Structure formats: C-alpha cells, structure tokens
Amino acid sequence: MADSMYWAAPCKECSGMVGYRDVRYILDARGVRTQETLPEGIIERRCDHCGAAGVFALQRLRPTSVKFLVPKLP
Numbered sequence: 001m002a003d004s005m006y007w008a009a010p011c012k013e014c015s016g017m018v019g020y021r022d023v024r025y026i027l028d029a030r031g032v033r034t035q036e037t038l039p040e041g042i043i044e045r046r047c048d049h050c051g052a053a054g055v056f057a058l059q060r061l062r063p064t065s066v067k068f069l070v071p072k073l074p
C-alpha cells in the first residue's frame with residue numbers, strides 16, 4: 001500500500017520522524033474500519049535520520065505517512 005501509516009513521533013535530535021510500527025485497523029460489528037489505539041507504555045527507538053536513540057511514550061505517537069519516516073535520498 002502506497003499510503004501505509006506508521007505510528008511515529010518526532011525525533012528529539014533532528015527534524016525527522018521516528019517510526020514504531022504500522023497502524024492497524026479494527027473492524028467493528030458493523031464492518032466499520034476504525035484505527036487502533038495504542039496502550040500506555042514506553043518504547044526505545046533509534047532515529048533512522050540522525051541515529052540518535054530516544055525514548056518515546058506510546059501515547060505521544062501519531063499516525064504518520066511512511067514517506068516521512070524514510071530519510072530522503074540526496
């Protein structure tokens with residue numbers, strides 16, 4: 001899918017976004033697709049842009065287009 005969405009948070013060291021994992025969707029009883037909500041928790045992730053490790057609260061992650069996660073090619 002071209003428009004895959006990832007849970008991501010802004011890197012503390014650069015302007016890049018740090019990705020966690022893909023956003024999953026839930027079908028309710030009426031067949032309506034709703035976005036999952038993340039539980040409370042903490043993750044540690046390394047930024048693909050600058051390499052800095054950071055700790056992020058799951059509650060602060062936002063669905064982000066995958067194109068913001070991948071470092072731009074020169």
Ligand SMILES: [Zn+2]
Pocket residue numbers: 011012013014015016047048049050051052
């Ligand atoms: Zn960074």
